[in-house]
Amino acid sequence: MEAEESFGEHNTLKFVVDGMLGKLTRWLRMMGHDVKYSSSMDDAQLLSLAANEHRVLLTRDFELYQHALTKGFDAFYVMGQTEQERLAEVSKRFGIKLDIDMNVSRCPKCNTPVKRIPKKEAARRVEESTFRFYKEFWECPKCRQVYWQGAHWTRIRKTFEAAENSLKNMEKKDA
Structure with a gap:
């Protein structure tokens, strides 16, 4: 599936993410995207937030995904088993660059721009x-x-490299 939209380096998206994707939430926030997340939100709350704040729903719950689509919401079913696969899927679907730009990065804990x-x-x-x-x-x-961009930055880069490799593999399968 081709990305329907492409977002450049400084264009960010607004997401609402279900409780099964907490780690993906932190990655997307670091990449600069506005992500609402709470492990305690139920399906109705997720859909309400998506509607009221015009957010894309990211979920690992197939029933919630189907329900969101039938209600006309922009939703994406995340199937990846690893964080790298999940990042690759979201990157592919939304044309998101797999990188962190500290000029637009958000706090992975609370979602506030740093x-x-x-x-x-x-x-x-x-x-x-x-x-x-x-x-x-x-x-x-x-x-x-x-x-700060400390020793952990190497691990972050390796995660993005693995996500890029996953993305290339997905594109090969689609070709």
Whole structure:
């Protein structure tokens, strides 16, 4: 299936995600997308949020997916078994670039856009070695979490590489 729309580097989407896709939620937020998620939302709440806020529903619940489509909602059934496969599926469907741009990134915890902060503001909020080694820091203005592109960034890149490989495999199957 071809992506129906293509979204450039700084264009973001609004999603509502069911309780089975918490990790995907965090990835999409880091990629800059506005994602509403709560593991306690029932199907009616998910559909209401999708309708009221014009959000795309992402779900692993096939019955919910079918119900959403019959009601005219924009919904996508996520079938991937791994986070990499799920990222690849969503990337393919919506033309989303598999990358993190800190200029548009959102807090993976609370969904608020993160803001770059002067290094000195991070001094008392991160480990001393982290402060010395890294030059750039970002903060969530809502939950106050501080972020930096540390050693975990290698794991993030590897996840995106694996998702890109999954995406290529999907495209080969479709050819």
